[in-house]
Amino acid sequence: MHSNDKLVNFLITLFLGIFGVHKFINKQTGKGLLYLFTGGLFGIGWIIDVVRCLKETVDSKNTDSGTGISVNGNENIKDADGNASFNTVKDNSIRKVGWNRHFPFFDDKDRYLRYAYGVEVKGVKYRDFDISKIQLEHELQFETEPNNKFDPNAIKVLYDDIFIGYVPKGSIFQRMIPSYGGDGIKKQVCGIITYVDENLRKIEMDLGFYEKYDDGSANVIETRLVGTKKSNIYDRESVLPLVDKHAEVTLEYHKGVEKYLVRSLGDYIKLGEINKNVSKKIKDFEDEGMNIRAGISYIDEDAVIEIKIIIR
DSSP: OOHHHHHHHHHHHHHHGGGTHHHHHTTOHHHHHHHHHHHHHHTHHHHHHHHHHHHHHHHHHHHHTTOSOOOSSOSOOOOTTOOOOOOOOOOTTOEEOOSOSSSOSBOTTSEEEEEEEEEEOBTGGGSOSOGGGOOTTOEEEEEEOTTOSSOTTOEEEEETTEEEEEOOTTSTHHHHHHHHHTTSSSEEEEEEEEEEETTTTEEEEEEEEEEESSSSSSEEEEEEOBSTTSOOSSOHHHHGGGSOTTOEEEEEEETTTTEEEEEETTTTEEEEEEOHHHHHHHHHHHHTTOOEEEEEEEEOTTOOEEEEEEEO
């Protein structure tokens, strides 16, 4: 979604979100009715949505102005075989997806979301299909086209059985998608429609790349959070239903108490803390320059929250 669309979405959420209008627009009728009859989940859900939309709007503005994170071969991105060098082209339409919007951090096959990017589907205007039938949040499939005379590395983007366009030519995804496809067990690539402009015949998608974390390639720490029932500015009973199981969380080390603070929903909600002993182990890995990611593995209405930390 472009920055102008995100700005409109933010304004709708800000002024009408308490009545659930933004949910109805996004075809989330159930949530829209819930917001309508509860005043945006008693104002708490509405405030969270406003902050989230504001962050997405700012991130989008940065990307459109060229200051966002672009994948131009400068990041330490690797394919499924561990190769870090990609023959890429500069393309500011490729953006790194921040905190998860469309993909769970953990899937049902003990894999975690290692990379997530947003990208434009190329060549849509040259394809003969009814773009009005393309629905947001719909899953996509990918198919290599080695006999393509213009690009032997071409990868087709399929909406069910409809060929809607290509993965950008020369992008890292021409190597990542085949290497993450495989048998769909150890690695997996997922694609979801995130933006459709019928007038310009433009489609954007998010790509999620999953990897196994229990195969010995990563250190895995499982822990239960402490301090989950401490009072803060949010009402726990209203907030916890908004936190998705398997969502990614952020860890923030507090030197004074020697603990990691755990947040969710785009860093805006404090979920709890990691105890000192486990925090020390994580900090040691962090000091060694290891990459640390974490996600919720269990959560219930009594504020019992467990997370898994993936270190590699």
